[in-house]
Amino acid sequence: MAETGVFADLVAGDNTFKYYSEGEWKVSSSGKLVPIINPTTRKPQFQVQACTQEEVNKVMESAKIAQKSWAKTPLWKRAELLHKAAAILKDHKKPISEFLVKEIAKASKDAVTEVVRSGDLVSYCAEEGVRLLGEGKFLMSDSFPGNERTKYCLTSKIPLGVVLAIPPFNYPVNLAVSKIAPALIAGNALVLKPPTQGAASALHMVHCFHLAGFPKGVISCITGKGSEIGDFLTMHPNVNCISFTGGDTGIAISKKAGMIPLQMELGGKDACIILEDADLDLAAANIVKGGFSYSGQRCTAVKVVLVMESVADTLVKKVNEKIGKLTVGPPENDCDITPVVTESSADFIEGLVMDAKKKGATFCQEYKRDGNLISPLLIDNVKQDMRIAWEEPFGPVVPVIRISNAEEGIHHCNASNFGLQGCIFTKDINKAMLISDAMETGTVQINSAPARGPDHFPFQGLKDSGIGSQGVTNSINVMTKVKSTVINLPTPSYTMG
Ligand SMILES: NC(=O)C1=CN([C@@H]2O[C@H](COP(=O)(O)OP(=O)(O)OC[C@H]3O[C@@H](n4cnc5c(N)ncnc54)[C@H](OP(=O)(O)O)[C@@H]3O)[C@@H](O)[C@H]2O)C=CC1
Numbered sequence: 001m002a003e004t005g006v007f008a009d010l011v012a013g014d015n016t017f018k019y020y021s022e023g024e025w026k027v028s029s030s031g032k033l034v035p036i037i038n039p040t041t042r043k044p045q046f047q048v049q050a051c052t053q054e055e056v057n058k059v060m061e062s063a064k065i066a067q068k069s070w071a072k073t074p075l076w077k078r079a080e081l082l083h084k085a086a087a088i089l090k091d092h093k094k095p096i097s098e099f100l101v102k103e104i105a106k107a108s109k110d111a112v113t114e115v116v117r118s119g120d121l122v123s124y125c126a127e128e129g130v131r132l133l134g135e136g137k138f139l140m141s142d143s144f145p146g147n148e149r150t151k152y153c154l155t156s157k158i159p160l161g162v163v164l165a166i167p168p169f170n171y172p173v174n175l176a177v178s179k180i181a182p183a184l185i186a187g188n189a190l191v192l193k194p195p196t197q198g199a200a201s202a203l204h205m206v207h208c209f210h211l212a213g214f215p216k217g218v219i220s221c222i223t224g225k226g227s228e229i230g231d232f233l234t235m236h237p238n239v240n241c242i243s244f245t246g247g248d249t250g251i252a253i254s255k256k257a258g259m260i261p262l263q264m265e266l267g268g269k270d271a272c273i274i275l276e277d278a279d280l281d282l283a284a285a286n287i288v289k290g291g292f293s294y295s296g297q298r299c300t301a302v303k304v305v306l307v308m309e310s311v312a313d314t315l316v317k318k319v320n321e322k323i324g325k326l327t328v329g330p331p332e333n334d335c336d337i338t339p340v341v342t343e344s345s346a347d348f349i350e351g352l353v354m355d356a357k358k359k360g361a362t363f364c365q366e367y368k369r370d371g372n373l374i375s376p377l378l379i380d381n382v383k384q385d386m387r388i389a390w391e392e393p394f395g396p397v398v399p400v401i402r403i404s405n406a407e408e409g410i411h412h413c414n415a416s417n418f419g420l421q422g423c424i425f426t427k428d429i430n431k432a433m434l435i436s437d438a439m440e441t442g443t444v445q446i447n448s449a450p451a452r453g454p455d456h457f458p459f460q461g462l463k464d465s466g467i468g469s470q471g472v473t474n475s476i477n478v479m480t481k482v483k484s485t486v487i488n489l490p491t492p493s494y495t496m497g
């Protein structure tokens with residue numbers, strides 16, 4: 001593993017890494033380490049520091065101080081540093097991706113893609129920030145009834161202060177930089193709490209920002225179990241904004257957080273509605289890609305297929321043919337289906353599968369599990385009383401519900417407590433638009449599986465799927481607020497024509 005060379009500073013011992021505070025790599029005074037279990041071997045692979053509350057306080061204090069001078073750093077210089085970090089990150093895609101393979105069992109080629117995509121996101125954000133934050137608004141008072149032109153209002157976007165970023169395990173690098181880059185370009189300081197599974201990759205990514213030369217305290221990284229230090233972090237008085245991606249934890253955080261802006265991207269039960277006129281080959285390919293990439297551990301995975309009864313047999317056959325070609329095995333071998341992240345996650349998935357079996361669903365493949373490795377499974381004839389109709393497996397299992405009209409599909413989608421994305425397969429764009437408008441989700445894809453990317457697209461969930469919107473531009477907006485200065489003139493002044 002990449003323990004030497006450019007990453008030597010963050011190594012605290014054999015497969016053990018430091019946390020990042022005040023521009024330095026440090027060992028926690030707690031003397032405690034948090035193990036990261038390799039999902040494939042189910043044995044401890046790495047260890048990170050279990051940071052203490054005092055260490056969190058120190059990070060927050062230095063972030064607060066550093067932010068003041070960072071906000072006064074010219075925008076072009078902030079962008080320059082981000083471009084530099086992006087380049088360093090991409091240069092080190094190989095070692096960082098190796099950590100992703102070992103700690104979250106992401107297939108090698110997908111792990112490399114995640115790091116490259118992250119570098120691109122950071123650069124794009126630097127560019128977008130320069131344009132977006134370099135502009136303000138100029139309003140004149142006489143457009144509002146009863147006013148003369150005596151007031152000129154100048155607005156600009158200013159940073160919030162300290163942004164706390166908490167990403168989930170499935171994209172520990174990409175979903176971290178999607179919070180870090182917009183926060184930094186906007187002049188905020190950023191404190192990262194990476195997911196425990198994914199912390200080693202995230203720490204190595206943070207080191208790329210260190211190598212780029214960000215001033216001390218502008219970016220920091222606290223490690224430890226969310227269940228132990230999470231509340232202390234999210235309720236810390238120095239935090240001025242929380243950007244969180246993950247599961248129901250986000251709902252709890254939003255109830256506890258103070259009066260600060262929240263950006264929450266939570267779970268999903270993305271529905272895939274297939275109409276009679278759909279291109280079934282295209283639909284089948286997207287169900288397999290959407291439902292099974294990274295073993296279904298994506299918030300945007302296809303999590304329920306709602307297909308018209310008249311084409312259901314043909315569609316299921318086509319999907320099964322493709323599932324039969326998926327490779328199942330370790331991430332090192334670039335298999336399509338790799339072990340799910342934890343044993344408890346595999347147990348949860350198995351619970352959903354067994355419930356469907358007990359209630360009479362049709363299994364298109366035999367259910368197979370070896371440790372955390374679950375073989376891909378399509379479950380047909382799923383009924384409303386089955387848990388898998390409503391809950392997200394976050395694993396390689398896709399339920400199929402047969403419907404007799406589009407309204408049934410829309411109804412099922414909208415009855416969910418989630419509302420992240422959804423998709424429709426049809427050749428009739430007029431029908432697609434009507435269904436899209438009726439679906440209560442943040443995004444609807446027409447003739448493609450749900451997806452967050454490209455990373456500059458808006459990405460948001462309704463209902464329990466989130467608060468606010470992500471995507472490069474929206475994240476910069478969430479992490480800034482508007483400041484106005486009004487020039488009051490003693491007499492009205494009109495520009496001569
Ligand atoms: N909408 C979206 O964009 C996405 C949504 N998700 C959803 O996330 C879930 C799976 O991801 P997973 O990582 O397991 O999600 P979790 O909600 O369990 O964890 C997400 C992050 O929160 C941290 N955390 C845990 N407890 C607390 C706490 N009390 N306070 C603050 N932070 C805490 C975790 O740290 P630690 O690891 O140390 O526990 C981790 O960094 C699924 O439900 C999925 O749908 C996932 C990806 C994207």
Ligand SMILES: O=C(O)[C@H](O)COP(=O)(O)O
Pocket residue numbers: 170171175297298299300301450451452453
């Ligand atoms: O966490 C997730 O699952 C992602 O936000 C989904 O991203 P993707 O659609 O680009 O895989």
